[in-house]
Amino acid sequence: MLSFANGKLLATPGVSQVEGSGGGGLVPWAQLAGYATEDEIAFSAFCSQANVKDFQLNNCGGQVNFYDRLEFSFAKQNLQVDPLSLTLSQEILGLKVRLYGDLVYSTWPQLSVGIQHKSLSTADVAFSLGAQDDTGTDIYLAASKLHLGLLAGYNVLWNATARYTKANEMGLLGFGGPQGNGALQTEMSVLVLLNKHLAVGTEYRHKPDNLGLGEDDWQDIFVAWFPNKHLNVTLAYLDLGTIAALTDQKGWYLSLSGSY
Amino acid sequence: MIKYVYGLLIVLVLQLCLGCSSKNVAQSDQLYYDIGAHQGIEKLVDAFVQRIVKDKAILPYFAKSSVKHFKQGFINHLCGVVNGPCKYNGDSMIDIHTGMNINEADFNRVVELLIEAMEDVDISYQSQNKILVKLAVLRPEIIKI
Numbered sequence: 001m002l003s004f005a006n007g008k009l010l011a012t013p014g015v016s017q018v019e020g021s022g023g024g025g026l027v028p029w030a031q032l033a034g035y036a037t038e039d040e041i042a043f044s045a046f047c048s049q050a051n052v053k054d055f056q057l058n059n060c061g062g063q064v065n066f067y068d069r070l071e072f073s074f075a076k077q078n079l080q081v082d083p084l085s086l087t088l089s090q091e092i093l094g095l096k097v098r099l100y101g102d103l104v105y106s107t108w109p110q111l112s113v114g115i116q117h118k119s120l121s122t123a124d125v126a127f128s129l130g131a132q133d134d135t136g137t138d139i140y141l142a143a144s145k146l147h148l149g150l151l152a153g154y155n156v157l158w159n160a161t162a163r164y165t166k167a168n169e170m171g172l173l174g175f176g177g178p179q180g181n182g183a184l185q186t187e188m189s190v191l192v193l194l195n196k197h198l199a200v201g202t203e204y205r206h207k208p209d210n211l212g213l214g215e216d217d218w219q220d221i222f223v224a225w226f227p228n229k230h231l232n233v234t235l236a237y238l239d240l241g242t243i244a245a246l247t248d249q250k251g252w253y254l255s256l257s258g259s260y
Numbered sequence: 261m262i263k264y265v266y267g268l269l270i271v272l273v274l275q276l277c278l279g280c281s282s283k284n285v286a287q288s289d290q291l292y293y294d295i296g297a298h299q300g301i302e303k304l305v306d307a308f309v310q311r312i313v314k315d316k317a318i319l320p321y322f323a324k325s326s327v328k329h330f331k332q333g334f335i336n337h338l339c340g341v342v343n344g345p346c347k348y349n350g351d352s353m354i355d356i357h358t359g360m361n362i363n364e365a366d367f368n369r370v371v372e373l374l375i376e377a378m379e380d381v382d383i384s385y386q387s388q389n390k391i392l393v394k395l396a397v398l399r400p401e402i403i404k405i
Contacts, residue, residue, distance in 0.1 A: 006365065006369075007363075007364055007365030007366075007368050007369070008368060009368055009371065009372065010372075037363070037364040037365040037368065038363060038364050038365075039363060039365065040365060068364075102364075104396065105396055105399045147393075148389050148392050148393035148396055149386065149389030149390045149392065149393045151273065152386060153384070153385065153386020153387060153388075153389050153390050154385075154386060154389065155389055195385050196375070196385070202262070202265070202266070202269070219262055220262075221261075221262055221265050237261060237262065239261075239262050250261075
């Protein structure tokens with residue numbers, strides 16, 4: 001049965017994550033994208049842009065959520081490297097399965113497992129920096145919970161993700177390198193819903209430094225606006241630290257997504 | 261900038277938590293008075309019924325119920341849930357919903373109708389969430405039975 005996916009409470013699925021999965025901006029969450037419940041299918045699409053000092057990341061993609069059980073996702077990332085006047089591109093296919101629970105109602109947090117398979121189409125730069133591969137697959141386990149009224153009546157949502165990855169800068173600089181070839185990384189998001197349309201929060205994502213270029217952890221603070229179940233606008237301030245030995249990469253992120 | 265915002269957030273969280281811990285002394289009836297006591301609950305249940313009547317997906321679940329009986333039962337139930345001076349003596353949630361086979365989407369739709377009703381009668385967002393968290397635990401006694 002295919003019906004309009006409307007069965008979830010506003011804002012509870014989160015937004016589109018930078019690698020295409022349902023999640024926060026940086027971190028894949030346990031929630032599946034879109035408002036589908038057990039007998040619904042949801043389709044979502046997004047585009048986002050991040051502007052930091054020396055880089056611009058343009059990103060579009062989408063997700064299909066089958067029955068709040070299975071999420072297929074796709075993203076195409078183009079990273080402009082301003083000092084070198086070149087663009088790095090990769091495609092990411094994602095699959096996420098909800099293992100247990102409901103974000104709002106289950107006693108324990110909702111739990112999902114997922115993969116993100118990444119193929120870098122501009123591998124020359126990555127190989128010249130010492131990367132071992134131009135494809136890689138991340139595997140992650142995510143736990144997420146919304147606590148109704150936790151903070152003086154305001155709803156609080158948190159997500160914790162453990163990810164096994166070989167990716168350098170998400171894969172845009174290839175996979176593996178002289179300093180490492182795969183490790184477990186942790187990622188965290190916390191947000192407060194100021195009302196049913198507006199969330200503010202922060203995210204932290206640990207990252208490996210396989211290439212020895214001082215690759216930093218990523219963090220952001222964000223505001224996400226949900227005027228209705230079809231539209232989301234997210235604005236974030238990013239601190240991406242050092243990317244490819246270029247320090248102090250801070251700037252803004254804007255994401256638009258639609259759901260049906 | 262992010263560190264500055266973290267600092268602000270920590271201060272805010274501490275203040276909110278101090279605020280809530282001093283108010284939440286065992287089974288306080290604060291929420292009952294925050295939402296307008298018995299009169300407020302009657303207004304809320306009236307608004308809720310108005311919302312249900314207008315909803316094509318949900319109204320059929322109420323086809324066999326008496327509006328008066330439902331209103332009286334839900335007023336008493338809510339009053340008890342927010343620690344007001346009432347006791348709900350009606351049928352159990354399981355008895356009422358057995359055989360209805362309510363799915364997740366319809367359950368969530370009713371939650372949305374209740375939220376809209378709370379907005380209709382100007383119950384604050386914080387009080388709305390405090391009511392929802394008390395009702396949320398009843399979900400296993402309501403859906404798919």
